[in-house]
Every structure is written in C-alpha cells, then in structure tokens.
Amino acid sequence: MALIEIKNFKKSFGSKCVHEDVTFYVKKGECVGLVGGSGAGKSVILRSLIGLEKPDSGQIEIDGVDISKLSENQLINIRKKVAYAFQGGALFDSQSVYDNLAYPLREHTSFSESEIRNKIIVQLTEFGLADSIDLFPSELSGGMQKRVGLARAMMLEPEIILYDEPTAGLDPYNTKKIQELILRLKSKGVTSILVTHDMPTAIAVCDKFAFLKDKKISEQGTIQQLTENKNSLIHQFIEGHMI
Ligand SMILES: Nc1ncnc2c1ncn2[C@@H]1O[C@H](COP(=O)(O)OP(=O)(O)OP(=O)(O)O)[C@@H](O)[C@H]1O
Numbered sequence: 365m366a367l368i369e370i371k372n373f374k375k376s377f378g379s380k381c382v383h384e385d386v387t388f389y390v391k392k393g394e395c396v397g398l399v400g401g402s403g404a405g406k407s408v409i410l411r412s413l414i415g416l417e418k419p420d421s422g423q424i425e426i427d428g429v430d431i432s433k434l435s436e437n438q439l440i441n442i443r444k445k446v447a448y449a450f451q452g453g454a455l456f457d458s459q460s461v462y463d464n465l466a467y468p469l470r471e472h473t474s475f476s477e478s479e480i481r482n483k484i485i486v487q488l489t490e491f492g493l494a495d496s497i498d499l500f501p502s503e504l505s506g507g508m509q510k511r512v513g514l515a516r517a518m519m520l521e522p523e524i525i526l527y528d529e530p531t532a533g534l535d536p537y538n539t540k541k542i543q544e545l546i547l548r549l550k551s552k553g554v555t556s557i558l559v560t561h562d563m564p565t566a567i568a569v570c571d572k573f574a575f576l577k578d579k580k581i582s583e584q585g586t587i588q589q590l591t592e593n594k595n596s597l598i599h600q601f602i603e604g605h606m607i
C-alpha cells in the first residue's frame with residue numbers, strides 16, 4: 365500500500381506553472397529517487413509534502429490523509445512523522461549543535477532536559493558527531509553541517525524522511541557517510557524520497573525513480589527498467605550525472 369501518494373498535483377507561482385499534473389506514489393519502506401533538472405520543481409514537491417506549499421489542485425496523501433486540506437494545527441502531527449532534511453541544512457546559526465538537535469524535542473515532546481541530552485548524545489554518536497556537541501554551525505565544515513541537519517530532522521524518529529540534495533557539495537567521504545545513514549534508516553523501515561543530482565548515491569539507495577520533466581513525472585520505474593531503454597530521457601539524465 366502507498367504511504368505517500370501525490371495525485372494530479374498542480375502548482376503555479378503567479379503566472380508561472382511549475383507542475384501541471386504530477387502523479388506518483390511511494391510504498392511503505394521504499395526509497396524513491398525524485399530526479400529532474402534544476403528548477404524542475406523537486407523542492408516544491410517536498411515542501412508540499414509537509415504542508416509548506418498548497419497545491420492549486422490535486423491530492424497529497426500521507427497514510428491516506430490528504431494533507432493539503434489540513435489546518436496549520438493538524439499539520440503539526442504530520443510534521444512529527446514526516447521529516448524534511450532541507451537542501452541547505454537550515455541550522456539555527458546562533459545555536460549550538462546541542463540546541464539545534466534539542467529544538468524538535470523541546471517543541472514536540474515532553475521529555476525532560478536530561479532525557480533530551482541522552483537522546484542527543486546517542487544521535488550524535490550515531491552520526492559520528494559526538495565531538496561537535498558544543499560547536500556552532502559556523503565552526504563546522506559543510507559536510508558536518510549537512511549531517512547535523514539530518515540528525516536534527518531525525519530526532520523525532522519520523523516514519524518518512526524527505527531528503528533534499530543531502531550529498532550536494534560533499535566530498536566522497538561525507539557522501540559515503542550520508543549513503544550509509546540513508547541505508548541504515550531504510551533498514552529500520554523508514555520510507556523516503558531522495559531528491560538528488562548525485563546519481564551514484566541515488567542508485568546505491570533508491571528502489572525506484574521518478575523523473576520530473578515538463579511539469580509532470582515523465583518516466584518512473586526501477587533503475588533497471590529505466591536504463592534498459594537507452595533512448596529514455598532518464599537514461600540520458602543518469603548518464604550525464606554519473607561523473
Ligand atoms: N515560493 C516561490 N515563489 C515563486 N516561485 C517559486 C517559489 N518556490 C519555487 N518557485 C519556482 O518554482 C520552480 C521550481 O523550484 P524548485 O525549488 O522546486 O526547483 P528544484 O527542482 O528543487 O531545483 P534545484 O535542483 O535547483 O534545487 C522554480 O522556477 C522556482 O523559481
């Protein structure tokens with residue numbers, strides 16, 4: 365059964381139509397790679413999945429609930445189970461790594477500060493960041509900032525994770541670390557959408573691909589299905605992004 369389902373999604377900004385008719389689904393436990401050129405509207409789709417954008421028409425269903433119909437209050441529950449790992453990391457610059465990770469727990473749970481501290485230590489250890497607990501974002505490398513952003517997105521143990529270019533700009537070591545994290549979460553049953561231009565990572569972690577082009581999902585399927593057809597658009601896209 366589909367845990368995430370986007371049906372006939374349509375979205376314009378002013379007179380600019382970004383999505384005309386986007387339809388795809390993600391089954392529980394799957395990782396779907398959402399790929400497409402810059403400006404194709406990948407981040408808009410991810411933002412819509414946590415209710416930060418409303419479709420002009422169409423449905424965005426999570427576990428059978430159309431979230432585009434929910435109030436801001438009702439969306440709070442959705443945001444507890446759907447984590448969005450933002451494209452730029454989106455850390456709070458004036459707060460330490462500890463406070464960045466504490467934020468979702470302080471906002472959404474009633475854990476005591478000592479419980480919060482224990483959870484953060486476990487999480488940072490898992491992400492290889494235990495030594496950075498008291499540092500500020502400006503004191504971290506880009507790769508570490510990305511990992512802190514992911515660690516924060518996962519503090520509430522979400523069922524669904526939306527990754528927006530988690531490996532962009534990272535060196536091979538940090539890229540591998542992120543791939544391992546995505547695979548580890550997947551093995552725990554987390555459902556995810558991975559937006560990326562990094563095809564080796566997408567091929568390493570995704571079960572399926574959806575290719576966004578011309579305001580719709582123009583092709584979708586497993587990597588084998590899509591690459592068997594050498595004339596397919598996604599085949600050419602993947603070839604062009606393998607370096
Ligand atoms: N809030 C907004 N107001 C106006 N236009 C927007 C807004 N958000 C996105 N857009 C437009 O929608 C289009 C798709 O943007 P989006 O950020 O989803 O692209 P993307 O596929 O994620 O690109 P990239 O790979 O560069 O991150 C762009 O043309 C962008 O300018």
Ligand SMILES: [Mg+2]
Pocket residue numbers: 406407408451528
């Ligand atoms: Mg984007």
